[in-house]
Amino acid sequence: MKVCSVVGARPQFVKAAVVSRELRAVGEEVLVHTGQHYDEELSDVFFDELEIPEPDYNLGVESDTHGRQTAAMIAALEPVLEETDPDVLLLYGDTNSTLAGAVVGSKRDVSVAHVEAGLRSYNRDMPEETNRVLTDHVSDLCFAPSEEAVANLAAEGIDDGVYWTGDVMYDTILEARTRAHDRSTILENLELTPDGFVLATVHRASNTDDRSNLESILDGLASSSLPVVFPAHPRTIARLEEYGLRARAEEVLRLIEPQGYLDFVRLLDAAERVATDSGGVQKEAFFLETPCVTLRRETEWTETVEAGWNELVGPDEDRIRDALTRERGTHSTPQPYGDGIASRRIVGLLQQAIDDDSSPSVE
Numbered sequence: 468m469k470v471c472s473v474v475g476a477r478p479q480f481v482k483a484a485v486v487s488r489e490l491r492a493v494g495e496e497v498l499v500h501t502g503q504h505y506d507e508e509l510s511d512v513f514f515d516e517l518e519i520p521e522p523d524y525n526l527g528v529e530s531d532t533h534g535r536q537t538a539a540m541i542a543a544l545e546p547v548l549e550e551t552d553p554d555v556l557l558l559y560g561d562t563n564s565t566l567a568g569a570v571v572g573s574k575r576d577v578s579v580a581h582v583e584a585g586l587r588s589y590n591r592d593m594p595e596e597t598n599r600v601l602t603d604h605v606s607d608l609c610f611a612p613s614e615e616a617v618a619n620l621a622a623e624g625i626d627d628g629v630y631w632t633g634d635v636m637y638d639t640i641l642e643a644r645t646r647a648h649d650r651s652t653i654l655e656n657l658e659l660t661p662d663g664f665v666l667a668t669v670h671r672a673s674n675t676d677d678r679s680n681l682e683s684i685l686d687g688l689a690s691s692s693l694p695v696v697f698p699a700h701p702r703t704i705a706r707l708e709e710y711g712l713r714a715r716a717e718e719v720l721r722l723i724e725p726q727g728y729l730d731f732v733r734l735l736d737a738a739e740r741v742a743t744d745s746g747g748v749q750k751e752a753f754f755l756e757t758p759c760v761t762l763r764r765e766t767e768w769t770e771t772v773e774a775g776w777n778e779l780v781g782p783d784e785d786r787i788r789d790a791l792t793r794e795r796g797t798h799s800t801p802q803p804y805g806d807g808i809a810s811r812r813i814v815g816l817l818q819q820a821i822d823d824d825s826s827p828s829v830e
């Protein structure tokens with residue numbers, strides 16, 4: 468089995484880590500990094516900490532408009548597939564790197580497989596929603612993290628090649644949580660105590676690229692009686708500076724660099740609660756039983772809301788204040804995202820699909 472995996476952005480490194488290890492135990496992996504995230508703290512640190520092998524190809528595409536960035540990835544990825552001729556092209560999540568892979572793979576004689584298929588926010592203004600929908604519709608194999616994701620695909624007429632696998636980020640965090648506790652000194656470095664701070668992350672285009680939304684989020688976070696630790700994505704720093712909000716942010720938040728995975732997991736586990744617009748962080752908060760305030764109006768991770776661990780408040784100052792100042796409730800923790808062996812299931816299904824494809828058909 469020869470699989471070409473495409474990754475490019477921070478959450479994809481986290482998703483690919485365990486799958487890549489499982490894959491290499493039974494077959495060959497060609498790992499392609501599109502270059503979408505290139506700063507050390509958004510890329511290399513994840514390869515080091517999660518022991519992801521060096522990419523075989525780095526397409527070096529970096530930041531640009533959606534169209535130019537995706538087009539450059541498409542142009543650079545096609546010759547890699549020609550040269551390596553894999554059985555499967557494996558894609559993760561919903562970034563422009565995912566979409567570029569979907570476009571190239573769907574036009575070649577290769578099976579396209581999508582990890583984290585079937586997620587829907589039903590907000591078509593979100594670039595990631597377009598990327599997910601288009602990728603699912605051209606994928607031969609859709610690996611869904613939850614039953615709801617399977618149902619979402621069925622509602623769009625996608626039934627063939629759909630498999631419930633559980634969520635690969637759960638696999639990764641189960642391993643990383645213990646390592647984070649053993650190795651990370653971030654709480655000591657920042658002089659934080661467990662439950663003595665709120666963690667916050669913001670990077671969604673709808674929040675960063677709209678001055679009033681970003682300001683309203685800052686004002687909402689400012690109402691926290693606990694310090695708010697804010698590992699800032701470079702996109703958010705750029706906008707804070709452009710809008711003249713950096714000084715206000717420094718005043719109400721503890722602005723820090725984007726963190727490596729182990730330090731971030733340690734922070735998330737220890738935080739009294741988290742406020743975020745990230746998809747992955749909402750889910751990881753749920754895994755770690757840290758209450759989450761989501762700075763969006765909708766989510767694709769609806770099970771976390773239904774279970775009571777996540778509250779959708781949008782970029783609304785009053786609702787953020789209300790959610791941050793309310794007593795934390797106690798909630799049960801169902802397991803809608805599987806049992807921590809999603810990666811193994813995915814690799815088994817890939818193997819099976821390749822074997823079925825190569826066995827002579829019986830007339």
Ligand code: UD1
Nearest residue numbers: 476477478503504505506509530561562563594595701702
């Ligand atoms: C991308 C994904 C988003 C994902 C996020 C994870 C798309 C459409 N968006 O958003 O789904 O949640 O990654 O973090 O694919 N930049 C740097 N250094 C880097 C990378 C980016 O400074 O290494 C800055 C650049 O100014 C760039 C901006 O961040 O213009 C946005 O980067 P980009 O990769 O386009 O989108 P993200 O916001 O990171």
Ligand code: UDP
Nearest residue numbers: 477478481698725726727728731745746747
């Ligand atoms: N993350 C990290 N350091 C940070 C912020 C996030 O390691 O400073 C990790 C987080 O644990 C999760 C992933 O990055 O695994 C989520 O990425 P992000 O929020 O950028 O993207 P999204 O999940 O929204 O696509």
